Each structure stands twice: as C-alpha cells, then as structure tokens.
Amino acid sequence: MKKIVIATQNKGKAKDFETMLAPLGYKVLTLLDVAQDMDVEETGVTFEENAILKAEAVSKALGIPVISDDSGLEIDALNGEPGVYSARYAGAAKSDSANIDKVLEKLNSVPDSERTARFRCVLAISAPGQQTETFSGSCEGAILHERRGDNGFGYDPIFYVPAQEKAMAELEPHEKASISHRGNALRKLSESMPAWLNEEK
Numbered sequence: 001m002k003k004i005v006i007a008t009q010n011k012g013k014a015k016d017f018e019t020m021l022a023p024l025g026y027k028v029l030t031l032l033d034v035a036q037d038m039d040v041e042e043t044g045v046t047f048e049e050n051a052i053l054k055a056e057a058v059s060k061a062l063g064i065p066v067i068s069d070d071s072g073l074e075i076d077a078l079n080g081e082p083g084v085y086s087a088r089y090a091g092a093a094k095s096d097s098a099n100i101d102k103v104l105e106k107l108n109s110v111p112d113s114e115r116t117a118r119f120r121c122v123l124a125i126s127a128p129g130q131q132t133e134t135f136s137g138s139c140e141g142a143i144l145h146e147r148r149g150d151n152g153f154g155y156d157p158i159f160y161v162p163a164q165e166k167a168m169a170e171l172e173p174h175e176k177a178s179i180s181h182r183g184n185a186l187r188k189l190s191e192s193m194p195a196w197l198n199e200e201k
C-alpha cells in the first residue's frame with residue numbers, strides 16, 4: 001500500500017483524508033504517527049501562509065514529500081471570524097466544544113438570513129528540492145442555532161449545508177468528502193498534479 005504523510009496533528013482532518021485517499025490505495029500517516037513532537041507555529045495571517053509554513057517545515061525536517069492543510073470557518077456576520085484562528089477561537093486549548101459555544105453566543109441575536117458562512121481549506125504540497133504548490137477549496141453554508149449530528153469534527157455540528165439540507169456532522173464521511181472544502185481542494189490537487197496521487201511511491 002502507498003503511504004502519504006499529512007502534516008497535521010488534527011485527528012478529524014486525518015479521518016477526512018483517510019476517507020478520501022483510502023479508495024486511491026493510500027495509507028494516511030499524520031504527525032501523530034511520524035513526528036509527534038513536531039508542532040509548527042502558525043504565524044501566518046492567511047490559510048495559504050500557514051499551509052506553506054506547515055508543509056515546508058515538516059518536509060524539511062523529515063526529508064520527504066508531505067501535504068499540509070490549513071483550514072477554517074469564515075462567518076459573514078462576524079466579519080470573517082474565526083478564520084485562520086478557527087482552531088484556537090476560544091483559547092489555546094483548541095476545544096471544538098468551546099469554539100462552538102463561542103460562535104453560538106456571538107450569533108445569538110443574528111437572524112437566519114444573516115448567518116451565512118463558509119469553510120475554507122488550503123492544501124500545500126512540499127517535497128525536497130521542489131517548489132511548494134497550494135490548492136484551495138471552499139464550502140458555503142450557514143450557522144445553525146444548535147448542534148446537529150455526531151460525525152466530523154470542529155464546527156461540523158453547527159454548519160448547515162443547504163445542498164444536502166443537513167448539518168455537516170449529519171453527513172456520512174463520504175458525503176462530506178464529496179462537497180467539503182477539503183474534498184474540493186484535494187480534487188484540484190489531484191487534477192493539477194495527478195502524478196502525486198496516482199504514481200507508486
């Protein structure tokens with residue numbers, strides 16, 4: 001089986017990648033498998049900057065090709081917050097539950113028509129001696145008033161996907177992959193760099 005390293009500590013992201021890459025014959029490895037103590041500081045102010053920082057630092061340290069993912073939720077009524085700070089919105093402890101509570105509280109008096117939002121994802125590919133490449137994807141939706149569903153991670157329970165008439169956390173993993181910001185970015189990557197996901201490594 002081919003192996004691919006995703007430069008992330010996030011188990012929810014890892015599951016999303018497994019859903020998308022297992023059918024292509026890949027075993028997904030993350031930093032939790034290959035470099036548990038590697039935590040790259042995300043000093044960028046855009047998803048793209050942070051994705052590049054993570055991919056290049058990990059590829060350089062391990063001397064192998066890697067893909068990184070920087071992603072987050074942009075809520076229009078909050079001027080794009082939490083954006084690149086999505087993971088740590090309610091504090092450095094990175095609690096999904098506290099992050100959701102903070103969003104629901106901030107949107108408490110915001111009507112349905114103004115609760116539009118989107119997930120964004122930027123994937124960066126970095127390999128020794130090669131120029132780093134990035135691919136972005138998004139997924140439009142709206143913020144619910146309460147949690148729905150048990151699948152996924154992060155803000156999935158409060159992110160309503162109009163096309164499916166369900167919360168992201170109510171979708172099966174393969175359904176999420178077919179419409180998500182991460183799925184859309186990965187499809188662009190595989191179209192633009194087919195050798196990356198189709199060649200034997």
Ligand SMILES: O=c1[nH]c(=O)c2ncn([C@@H]3O[C@H](COP(=O)(O)OP(=O)(O)OP(=O)(O)O)[C@@H](O)[C@H]3O)c2[nH]1
Binds near residue numbers: 069071072152180
């Ligand atoms: O409901 C969600 N469904 C998703 O599909 C999703 N994708 C991203 N997010 C949110 O955005 C943060 C990323 O921040 P982020 O890119 O810095 O990742 P992270 O710090 O969690 O892990 P790492 O990859 O950096 O190690 C995550 O923690 C989540 O809060 C999502 N929430």
Ligand SMILES: [Mg+2]
Binds near residue numbers: 042087
């Ligand atoms: Mg992070």
